[in-house]
Amino acid sequence: MADKLTGSEEQRRYATILDIGMKVGLAVLIVTFILYIAGIPRPAVEKTDVSSYWHLKVNDYLGQLRETGAEGGGWSWLSQLNRGDFLNFLPIAFLAAVTVICYLTIIPILLKQKDSIYVVLVILEVLVLSLAASGVLPSGGH
Amino acid sequence: MSKRAVLFLAFIMILMAVFAAGAVNASTDSGAADQVGEAMGASDSSMPWWVWPLILLAVTFVLGVLAVLGGVGGGVLFVPIVGGFFPFSMDFVRGAGLLVALAGALAAGPGLLKKGLADLRLAIPVALVASTTAVFGAMVGLALPDNIVQATLGAVILGIVLIMALAKKSEYPDVQKADALSNAMRISGVYHEVSSGKDVDWKIHRTLHGLILFIFIGFMAGMFGLGAGWANVPVLNLLMGAPLKVSVASSKFLLSITDTSAAWMYLNAGAVIPMIVVPSIIGIMLGSIVGVKILARTKPSAVRYIVLVMLIFAGVRALLKGTGVWE
Numbered sequence: 001m002a003d004k005l006t007g008s009e010e011q012r013r014y015a016t017i018l019d020i021g022m023k024v025g026l027a028v029l030i031v032t033f034i035l036y037i038a039g040i041p042r043p044a045v046e047k048t049d050v051s052s053y054w055h056l057k058v059n060d061y062l063g064q065l066r067e068t069g070a071e072g073g074g075w076s077w078l079s080q081l082n083r084g085d086f087l088n089f090l091p092i093a094f095l096a097a098v099t100v101i102c103y104l105t106i107i108p109i110l111l112k113q114k115d116s117i118y119v120v121l122v123i124l125e126v127l128v129l130s131l132a133a134s135g136v137l138p139s140g141g142h
Numbered sequence: 143m144s145k146r147a148v149l150f151l152a153f154i155m156i157l158m159a160v161f162a163a164g165a166v167n168a169s170t171d172s173g174a175a176d177q178v179g180e181a182m183g184a185s186d187s188s189m190p191w192w193v194w195p196l197i198l199l200a201v202t203f204v205l206g207v208l209a210v211l212g213g214v215g216g217g218v219l220f221v222p223i224v225g226g227f228f229p230f231s232m233d234f235v236r237g238a239g240l241l242v243a244l245a246g247a248l249a250a251g252p253g254l255l256k257k258g259l260a261d262l263r264l265a266i267p268v269a270l271v272a273s274t275t276a277v278f279g280a281m282v283g284l285a286l287p288d289n290i291v292q293a294t295l296g297a298v299i300l301g302i303v304l305i306m307a308l309a310k311k312s313e314y315p316d317v318q319k320a321d322a323l324s325n326a327m328r329i330s331g332v333y334h335e336v337s338s339g340k341d342v343d344w345k346i347h348r349t350l351h352g353l354i355l356f357i358f359i360g361f362m363a364g365m366f367g368l369g370a371g372w373a374n375v376p377v378l379n380l381l382m383g384a385p386l387k388v389s390v391a392s393s394k395f396l397l398s399i400t401d402t403s404a405a406w407m408y409l410n411a412g413a414v415i416p417m418i419v420v421p422s423i424i425g426i427m428l429g430s431i432v433g434v435k436i437l438a439r440t441k442p443s444a445v446r447y448i449v450l451v452m453l454i455f456a457g458v459r460a461l462l463k464g465t466g467v468w469e
Contacts, residue, residue, distance in 0.1 A: 007331075011255050011262040018398070019252035026245065026427075033420040048191040050417045051229070057288065058233040058413040065412075073412030088416035089409075092241065096409060098248060099402045106262075117327055118266060125270045125399070132277050132406040 010106040010118075017105050021098035029091035036084040043084035044070035074135040100129050198228065199421040202242070206429020209246075211436070212449030214306075215369030215397060216426045217243035219449070222299050222456035225292065226463055230418055232288045232295075236367025237408035238419045240401045243369035245423045246430060247398035258333045259391035264346070264384065267327065268392075269399035271353050272360030272370070276400050279364025280407035293464025295366050299457030302372045303450055309376045317383035320345040333388060344385050352382040364404035369397045 007015070036043060045053060045068060053061050058073075065072045070080060077089035103126050110119045131137060202220065209216045221239040225232050254260035283291060320330060330345040346352075355377050363370035374393035378384045384392065408414060462468035 007255055007258045007262065011258075014262055015252045015255035018248065018255070022248040022252065025248070026423075029420060029423065033416060036416060047417065050415065051189070051191060051194060054230045054234055054415055054418060057231055058284070058411055061231070061233075061415075062412045074410050085416055088420060089414070092414065092416075092419065093409065095241075095245060095248060096402050096405050099399050118263070121266050121270055125266065125273065128270065128274050128277065129399075129403055129406070132273075132403040133410075135410040137277065137407065137410075138281060 009113075010109045013109060014102045014106050017102045018098060021101060022095070025091050025095040025098060028094065029088070032087045032091055036088055039084060041082055041084050041087070043086075044068050044080065045085055097133065100126055100133075103129075194228065195417055195421045198224070198418065199425040202422045202425025203429040203432075206426040206431075207433040207436070208429075208445065208449055208452070209426070210430050210433025211445035214449055215243050215371035215394070216246050216430070217367060217369030217397075217401075218299075218302060218372055219452065219456070220422065220426070221367050222295060222460045223452070224422070225295065226456055226459040230415075232291050233284065233408075233411070233413040234415050234418050236283060236291075237405070237411075237413035238415075238422050239367035239369075240363075240405040240408055241414070241419050242422050242426050243367075243397050244401040244405050246426060247369070247394055247396075247401065249427060249430070251395045251398050254391040254395050257391075258331065259387055260395035261329070261331050261384075261388060261392050263327065263329050263331070264378070264388070264392050265396050265399065267329075267349075267353065268356050268374075268378075269396050271356040272363065272396065272400040273403040275357050275360035276364030276404040277407055279361035279366075280404040280411075281364075282361075283365035283367070284407070284411050284413065289464045289466065291366070291464070292460050296457045296459070296461025296464055298362065298366060298368075299453055299460060303453045303457060305376065306372060306446075306453075307450060309380065311375075311386055312379060313386050314342065314344075315379065315383040315385065317345050317347050319347065321347045321349050323349040331388070333385070335387070342385060344383075344388060346382045346384050348381050348383070352377050355381065360400055363397075363400050364407065367404070367408070370400065371397060 035041075037047060039047075044065065053064055056064065062072045070083065070086070077086045077093075080086040081090060103122050107119060107122055110122060201223070202216075205216055205219045205223065209219055217239045220242050221235055224230065224238070225235040228235070230238075251260065255262065324330070324346045327349075329349070330343070332341050332343045334340075335342050355373075359370050359373040359377065362368065362373070371390075371393045374396055375386075375389050378389035378392060379386050459468065
């Protein structure tokens with residue numbers, strides 16, 4: 001009964017990884033934002049100028065961003081971590097990736113239990129999330 | 143929470159909304175009414191850079207408190223209110239809304255799973271359907287012009303108000319027999335009900351019907367950047383027959399998966415500005431912490447009315463803004 005009350009083995013594993021990932025992600029998010037506010041490292045868009053961009057549609061914003069020499073959208077932030085604003089994308093992307101990590105960690109447990117339906121469901125979910133994260137799908141057609 | 147405290151919270155909320163709306167109007171009246179975007183930029187450049195982020199932090203803090211007390215996700219309040227009263231494009235508001243709902247769900251998920259209130263076996267198939275259609279919803283939402291998104295969001299929010307006001311809840315739905323699909327997937331469980339001190343066994347039925355509804359729920363979550371807890375709970379509880387607590391907890395956990403797929407779409411589209419996202423996440427999370435602390439002393443029905451009134455206000459505002467009646 002104790003096991004049933006605290007969920008299955010895969011549920012407990014999932015919760016543990018989610019807990020760690022969430023705390024790490026949020027802590028880093030706060031640190032990188034403080035660095036951005038402090039201007040360390042120098043951002044692509046100064047904090048004083050952000051208000052000139054946030055009313056724009058995303059495609060217009062990306063066009064304006066290119067004029068500053070930066071590149072937005074997709075995984076372009078990864079090659080611009082030397083800019084304070086883009087550094088914030090690291091914890092944001094990590095938080096958006098935590099679920100995939102959790103799913104991957106429970107696959108061995110489900111395999112051990114020969115729970116083939118859930119192995120398939122979990123793999124499909126990982127594929128869906130990976131596809132969404134890949135940037136392959138069109139995500140801005142206006 | 144006393145009646146006075148509830149009224150005070152409502153007053154602060156309305157004051158902030160009025161302040162935000164006033165600031166928006168002031169900027170459009172100041173000589174560039176035909177180009178709202180340019181007017182916002184011009185007005186904002188004359189304003190210290192930290193003003194809007196600070197207002198955003200304060201508003202999201204209050205939204206975080208009310209979301210917990212009103213039993214709704216942060217996203218459903220965040221998107222219409224911030225979209226309606228802040229000078230941000232709806233693209234960035236929806237991107238931030240998804241990340242706000244995602245952060246809240248990630249924060250709540252571990253505790254709910256460990257206590258056995260959220261159920262992973264129930265969430266996995268439902269999440270697969272919702273997260274897949276959320277991707278398509280995000281693609282559609284990002285392809286539509288702002289005014290259409292605003293107007294349809296307004297209509298959806300008013301529909302949500304109707305659902306929230308009319309939908310009944312069942313603490314322990316009567317599920318005579320689990321259906322074949324949930325049996326095959328071994329979706330059932332037991333949780334400890336603190337109020338009665340008993341362990342409650344549960345099972346579900348109408349699994350296929352529920353999964354079909356999650357096609358639409360996921361799509362709307364992605365399209366509007368809403369958390370979709372407002373739809374998850376009635377489907378899990380009333381249709382599929384999961385106990386109310388399991389439905390609420392699994393719904394909250396579910397958002398961490400559904401919103402992940404849609405959040406990636408907005409992230410890849412470039413619709414994420416840290417200056418909007420980070421204060422929002424921090425504000426909502428701090429508000430949620432305070433909300434949980436005062437939850438025990440509050441009268442849920444009173445707060446629920448405030449949330450409904452706020453949603454009506456935000457829904458009408460979005461509808462009128464989208465149709466050009468109230469710019």
